[in-house]
Amino acid sequence: MDIGSVNYLPYEDFVDVFGNVVEKCPLITAAVWSRRPFSSLADLEASINDFIDSLPESGKEGILRVHPDLTGRDLQSETLTRESREEQVQAGLDTLTTAEVSRMARLNTEYKDHFGFPFVICARMNNKATILRQLEERLRNERTIERACAIDEVKKICHLRLQGLVVPETSNKL
Numbered sequence: 001m002d003i004g005s006v007n008y009l010p011y012e013d014f015v016d017v018f019g020n021v022v023e024k025c026p027l028i029t030a031a032v033w034s035r036r037p038f039s040s041l042a043d044l045e046a047s048i049n050d051f052i053d054s055l056p057e058s059g060k061e062g063i064l065r066v067h068p069d070l071t072g073r074d075l076q077s078e079t080l081t082r083e084s085r086e087e088q089v090q091a092g093l094d095t096l097t098t099a100e101v102s103r104m105a106r107l108n109t110e111y112k113d114h115f116g117f118p119f120v121i122c123a124r125m126n127n128k129a130t131i132l133r134q135l136e137e138r139l140r141n142e143r144t145i146e147r148a149c150a151i152d153e154v155k156k157i158c159h160l161r162l163q164g165l166v167v168p169e170t171s172n173k174l
């Protein structure tokens with residue numbers, strides 16, 4: 001779909017197509033629909049990012065809290081959204097050894113107990129080694145810094161999901 005077609009979508013269809021660009025947050029998509037017309041894919045993405053930035057800190061933490069854990073185990077349990085499962089598989093999280101699954105689970109629990117929201121990272125920009133390393137390192141962050149870091153990761157995930165849904169303007173001209 002190109003950005004011109006996006007601008008013609010009624011809000012029901014817009015939410016159907018873009019409702020999960022921020023994991024389990026169709027409300028963000030529904031809110032951003034009012035900002036049409038979008039001049040480009042970058043403009044749509046900027047509108048989503050502006051909306052996220054305008055939220056109070058409790059709202060940003062809410063976005064983080066609806067993200068699934070990256071444990072590798074949920075990959076079998078079919079509880080993940082399609083997007084999240086594909087991203088975790090691309091990062092190799094379906095190939096964790098038993099020891100890696102236990103380490104990831106232990107660190108995830110420690111992280112959640114400490115910050116009150118789950119560890120979020122853009123899986124497709126990482127692999128299982130960098131994810132485990134980041135999890136360990138970010139656990140040591142100060143809370144405000146870590147929340148901002150996690151929200152940046154949400155935006156990276158959104159960026160890649162949008163790229164899969166809207167044809168970038170340059171390729172339109174081909």
Ligand SMILES: NC(=O)N[C@H]1NC(=O)NC1=O
Nearest residue numbers: 068084087120121122123
């Ligand atoms: N917990 C977490 O980071 N989950 C997200 N990361 C990602 O790339 N897809 C997700 O669902």
